[in-house]
């Protein structure tokens with residue numbers, strides 16, 4: 001079916017609500033997207049009809065819940081373009097996934113080993129590696145970023161050495177919107193005996209992926225940014241790699257055999273899912289991915305690209321060549337995620353967000369977006385960010401630009 005934004009927006013009941021006297025213009029999707037009604041219904045229906053714990057019971061509801069949970073794993077594998085559902089570990093989100101990887105992979109790391117991240121990263125892909133460094137004495141290196149907010153591919157070759165154990169990079173920046181060209185980095189990493197992890201928190205929301213052609217060894221994303229529930233995310237890892245990795249959380253469900261002195265653990269993915277997993281959330285995540293996969297993805301990309309270009313063009317127009325608005329990331333017309341972070345000389349991002357919300361019903365994000373090192377690099381305390389999703393329409397862009405004109409009048 002051809003992409004039809006009105007038809008899509010009609011599936012998000014929350015868009016009927018108002019913010020004060022204004023319709024809701026939700027442009028904070030890079031933080032958390034909204035959830036289509038069919039996903040809300042899938043979640044409610046699971047709890048209404050087959051809520052039970054998984055694996056522990058042999059009663060009917062438990063069997064059905066278990067089947068729904070494992071089917072959700074298959075749906076995620078399909079979305080990621082990988083053949084094996086056992087390569088998908090359910091976690092609490094992207095942050096939980098990166099921490100899981102840092103703890104498990106870190107087990108074998110020693111002083112002198114290197115982990116390469118970049119200056120573009122979200123704090124979730126910085127702090128777990130800093131913690132690992134404090135624990136093990138590894139060296140943390142930082143790949144540089146270009147002036148237009150991309151990973152500097154010309155520099156990356158020199159950053160990956162024979163000591164590099166892991167390259168852990170964002171697949172798409174939550175601040176600049178740049179998309180990482182992963183396959184040449186994967187080739188370089190593999191050539192030097194390192195693995196590549198991609199943080200897909202911002203790329204997974206834009207349609208099914210093909211992890212095999214990306215060449216990644218590990219991938220993480222969060223449910224709440226892909227039109228699904230919060231409290232769920234995934235780690236994907238190549239089977240043979242997951243099999244080598246030690247468990248990091250102990251408890252029920254992750255075991256094979258338990259004795260008072262010694263225990264053995266289940267194979268992946270269950271080895272990494274100690275305790276009761278987020279069952280209902282997994283069902284919701286699967287419904288969200290199924291919903292997204294059923295859209296005309298090419299049409300969706302074209303639509304979002306058009307709106308993003310308009311948003312940038314509108315900001316440029318409002319600036320009228322004064323150079324007060326600084327837009328981060330690739331230039332208009334170049335490939336980027338549908339999000340735009342910008343700073344305005346003399347205006348605090350929180351003031352912009354407040355006026356936008358209170359007077360225009362526009363939801364934006366203001367601050368450092370959990371990417372403080374990147375803002376430091378640009379010499380900025382924070383930026384305002386508009387981020388788009390499938391349900392966003394022309395009216396949202398118009399409200400945003402009208403709101404920005406207003407900010408210039410009152411905060412001038």
Ligand SMILES: Cc1ncc(COP(=O)(O)O)c(C=O)c1O
Nearest residue numbers: 093094095122124174199201222
């Ligand atoms: C690039 C990136 N990585 C990681 C995260 C962390 O995701 P979560 O808070 O869902 O764990 C985010 C969230 O904004 C993000 O944008």
